[in-house]
Amino acid sequence: MAIITFSRQSAALGDELSQLVAKKMNYTFVGREDLEKKIVALGFPKEKLHKYDEKSPGFFASLAKDRDEYLDYLQTAVLEVADENNCVIVGRGSSVILNSVQNHFCFRVLASKNDRIQRLNELLQLDEKRAEKKLAVADKQKSGFYKSFFNCQVDDPTLYHAVINTSAVDLDAAAEMIVTLVKASITQKKEELGRLRLDEMLVCQRIVNMLILEYCLNINFLHATARDGKVILHGVADSTAIVERALTITQAELPEYKVESAINVVQDFKAYPQ
Secondary structure, eight states: OOEEEEEEOTTSSHHHHHHHHHHHHTOEEEOHHHHHHHHHHHTOOGGGHHHHTTSOOOHHHHHSHHHHHHHHHHHHHHHHHHTTOSEEEESTTHHHHTTTOTTEEEEEEEOOHHHHHHHHHHHHOOOHHHHHHHHHHHHHHHHHHHHHHHSSOTTOGGGSSEEEETTTSOHHHHHHHHHHHHHHHOOHHHHHHHHHHHHHHHHHHHHHHIIIIISOOOEEEEEEEEETTEEEEEEEESOHHHHHHHHHHHHHHOTTSEEEEEEEEOTTOOSSOO
8 A cells, every 4th residue: 555646847747647557556546626625625715725726825925824724734635635545646745745654655747848838739729939938837836836835846856756757758658667666665564654654644733733723823833743652843932821822732632642842932923914
């Protein structure tokens, strides 16, 4: 059992390749619309998705509290899908979100500029100049999305198990390569470790959601980590009272864990415009 994620350039046949891999592996395919529906079902307003969904947030959007809430909902959606195992997830930073999960395999799909332009011409009937401009905008948006939300470069090859060039490799051959790699690499030990890691990540994400979305605690950039029976809260708050409240709530919710704080207290800290 494995989790497979894809990051792809626009018009590089990444969606087509990921669907083919899912079919060959008999895995559940989770595309853009599936993740969007899950994010909205979890509670994020549908009308605000367009600000952040695989886009570089504008200046004011990047400072808005919605930005952090979107990330919390996105991570929850990806983790819950991955928790079901045997799935293929496309885009939305899923490769980065799951990068510490041992039975996760991630791939980057790209193609030559000329092939991408030709594909857009065929798909949208755009002339070469307009197609090239559309690709440039899409590449910039995706790059900004990864930099803003995950502080990484989407085209960094070290993020992935393999980079596939669909201008050089036939789709079916590429899919077979990926299937072979995953089947040769997955082990029972990796599955067990991956399951434990996902459980820890879900515990952390759900406690963050509870503190921020239910209790409305004013802790900026809040995230949690869990290892070896310990949960540590990270972020920035403007008072020790808020930190103590977060610790009390978390310990009550997770009595089986030892809960600690690495939250920085900065008086009069304001992460968002008032």
